[in-house]
Amino acid sequence: xxxxxxxxxxxxxxxxxxxxxxxxxxxxxxxxxxxxxxxxxxxxxxxxxxxxxxxxxxxxxxxxxxxxxxxxxxxxxxxxxxxxxxxxxxxxxxxxxxxxxxxxxxxxxxxxxxxxxxxxxxxxxxxxxxxxxxxxxxxxxxxxxxxxxxxxxxxxxxxxxxxxxxxxxxxxxxxxxxxxxxxxxxxxxxxxxxxxxxxxxxxxxxxxxxxxxxxxxxxxxxxxxxxxxxxxxxxxxxxxxxxxxxxxxxxxxxxxxxxxxxxxxxxxxxxxxxxxxxxxxxxxxxxxxxxxxxxxxxxxxxxxxxxxxxxxxxxxxxxxxxxxxxxxxxxxxxxxxxxxxxxxxxxxxxxxxxxxxxxxxxxxxxxxxxxxxxxxxxxxxxxxxxxxxxxxxxxxxx
Numbered sequence: 001x002x003x004x005x006x007x008x009x010x011x012x013x014x015x016x017x018x019x020x021x022x023x024x025x026x027x028x029x030x031x032x033x034x035x036x037x038x039x040x041x042x043x044x045x046x047x048x049x050x051x052x053x054x055x056x057x058x059x060x061x062x063x064x065x066x067x068x069x070x071x072x073x074x075x076x077x078x079x080x081x082x083x084x085x086x087x088x089x090x091x092x093x094x095x096x097x098x099x100x101x102x103x104x105x106x107x108x109x110x111x112x113x114x115x116x117x118x119x120x121x122x123x124x125x126x127x128x129x130x131x132x133x134x135x136x137x138x139x140x141x142x143x144x145x146x147x148x149x150x151x152x153x154x155x156x157x158x159x160x161x162x163x164x165x166x167x168x169x170x171x172x173x174x175x176x177x178x179x180x181x182x183x184x185x186x187x188x189x190x191x192x193x194x195x196x197x198x199x200x201x202x203x204x205x206x207x208x209x210x211x212x213x214x215x216x217x218x219x220x221x222x223x224x225x226x227x228x229x230x231x232x233x234x235x236x237x238x239x240x241x242x243x244x245x246x247x248x249x250x251x252x253x254x255x256x257x258x259x260x261x262x263x264x265x266x267x268x269x270x271x272x273x274x275x276x277x278x279x280x281x282x283x284x285x286x287x288x289x290x291x292x293x294x295x296x297x298x299x300x301x302x303x304x305x306x307x308x309x310x311x312x313x314x315x316x317x318x319x320x321x322x323x324x325x326x327x328x329x330x331x332x333x334x335x336x337x338x339x340x341x342x343x344x345x346x347x348x349x350x351x352x353x354x355x356x357x358x359x360x361x362x363x364x365x366x367x368x369x370x371x372x373x374x375x376x377x378x379x380x381x382x383x384x385x386x387x388x389x390x391x392x393x394x395x396x397x398x
Contacts, residue, residue, distance in 0.1 A: 043280035043397055044083045045161030046273045048154040048201035048247035051088070051220060051229035052077070055139075055150035063093065063145040071105055072150055075135040081157040082131055084283045084392065086245050088151040088231060089139065090124040091117045096144025103286055105132040109140055110286035112389035114321055116355045117146060122214075122233040126153070126243045126359035128319040128391045130283040151229040153245045154201065156281045162200045163278025164394045166271040166317035166363030168336055169205065169345035173256075173267040180210065180262040188222055189267050191252045199248050199272040203361050205347060206256065206267050207241040208234050213261035219244045222253035234263070239332075239349035243270070243359040268345040270361055271317065279316040279394035290388040293326070298385040299333065305378035307338060308388065309370050317363045317394040318375065322386065324348045325355040329382025335360050338367030338374030350384060 055072045057063055064070050074085055091100055100115040107130075114127045129137045139148055173189045181187050193199055208217050216230040234240035246254045256265050290308055292298035299305060311318070317337075324333055333348040340363075348358050367374035377386060 042083060042158050043282055043395065044156035044158045045163055045280060046154055046156050046201065047161040048245065048273065049152060050224065050247060051151050051153055051227040053149070053228055054152045055148060057147045058149070063147045064139065064141040065145045066141070066143055069138050069140045070148060071136050071138050073136050074131065074152070077152055078131070078135055078155045079157055081159045082135060082155045083158060084128055084130045084156040084281065085137065086153040086155070087127045087129060088124055088153060088229065088244070089115055089127050090122065090149040090230065090233060091115050091146045092122040092149065094119055094121060094144055094146035098141055098143040098146060100142070100146070100148065101140045102127045102129050103138055104130040105134070105136040105138045107285060112286040112288055112321065113323070114357065116323065116357050119144070124230060124232050124242055125357055126245070127321070128359070162273035162275045163280060164271055164273050164317060165278045166337065166361070166394065167269065168340040168363070169268040169270050169343040171267070171344050172269050173265060175264045176266070180264045181256065181258040182262050183258065183260050186255050186257050187265060189254045189256065191254065191269055193252050193269070193272055197274060198250065199252065199274045201245055201247050201273040202254065202269060203243065203245050203271045204254065204267050204269055205241055205243050205345065206231060206265065207239060207346060207349065208232055209239040209264050209266065211236055211238065211261055211263040215258055215260040215263055217259070217263065217265065218257045219246050219254055220257070221247050221249055222251055222255045223249065226257050241347060241349055241358050243361065271363070280397050281392055282395055283392040284390055286389055286391055288387065288389050290386060292385045298326070298383055299377060299379040300383045301379060301381055305376055306386070307367050307370055307374040307376050309367070309372040309374045311364045311373040313373060314396050315364050315373070315393050316396055317361060319361050319391045321357055321389040321391065322347055322360040323355065323357040324350050324384045324386060327352055327354055327382060327384045331379050331381040331384060333377060333379045333384060333386070335362050335375060335377050337363035337365035338376055339365035342378060
């Protein structure tokens with residue numbers, strides 16, 4: 001695999017770089033980026049919650065306009081010790097092609113984004129976001145107007161919660177080998193988690209394909225009522241993924257609910273949370289550490305892929321947003337820890353010309369080929385540019 005150094009080591013320029021800047025300017029910006037990415041922050045652990053809606057601009061009838069923001073107050077949903085939140089953000093009824101960025105209300109608008117929308121499209125994406133001192137987050141809409149819906153999946157706190165254990169993605173469900181899930185139908189997913197004790201939550205990548213009509217899918221704790229929340233939205237014939245974090249009770253089973261028509265569902269397990277073990281979470285200011293667009297160094301199936309290197313040896317996993325753009329063919333993209341075999345899994349699904357994002361929580365593993373710690377990426381068809389925006393790290397604490 002081709003090695004690409006992350007901005008962690010201040011040896012790669014950030015994305016969206018302006019042209020014709022001097023080398024001195026670039027070096028200064030790289031150092032600033034590295035400082036932002038490795039800035040000290042309090043380590044915290046994850047507390048899952050049953051999915052709950054914390055924003056729906058449709059209720060007021062007023063969408064978020066061009067270049068406008070909306071702030072979500074989460075002080076009533078999180079304790080004073082909370083540092084970050086895990087959200088599912090859905091954009092719907094956009095009047096133009098746009099993107100949405102989600103960030104701490106204490107910070108300025110980052111160059112990173114979380115959600116890409118076409119006119120009239122409904123799409124969801126998970127986001128891990130640092131909280132402001134007042135425990136608020138801000139959502140920015142780039143163009144046109146769009147309604148935004150936000151569901152809270154959990155929070156990180158310094159005085160409670162569970163540590164995270166990453167794993168190479170493992171497929172737990174693929175209904176394409178049997179009947180699809182029908183209208184208002186459910187399917188239970190046995191996660192087969194390796195933890196000897198009961199995990200408190202699981203992180204999944206859920207992909208929906210071959211829908212017969214517009215629908216939504218909700219992932220939730222088995223045995224509980226269907227929550228007023230959704231995990232992903234798609235139209236007929238589309239292939240749409242989203243990362244979801246689901247609380248677990250005495251079992252190790254997650255239920256998936258389909259709203260309309262029939263749809264096939266694919267589930268890959270990427271990690272889990274468990275009390276008393278696992279890695280702590282450290283939030284970072286949103287930062288772009290890889291963007292293949294400037295030098296056209298993206299993925300194509302004739303290459304060995306990309307290894308994003310430069311991670312510290314104490315970093316066990318990274319929470320990020322992965323965006324694919326400039327796709328030349330229908331394809332999927334896989335991200336997985338260095339040092340592991342390529343899994344039977346996927347993170348992004350694209351068609352020609354599409355730009356799409358998906359939250360990715362992925363382990364960092366030692367890649368012998370590059371003598372460094374890495375995250376690997378590969379695709380199966382055509383060409384695609386990749387953008388990788390980091391939200392935080394899971395670290396080993398002593």
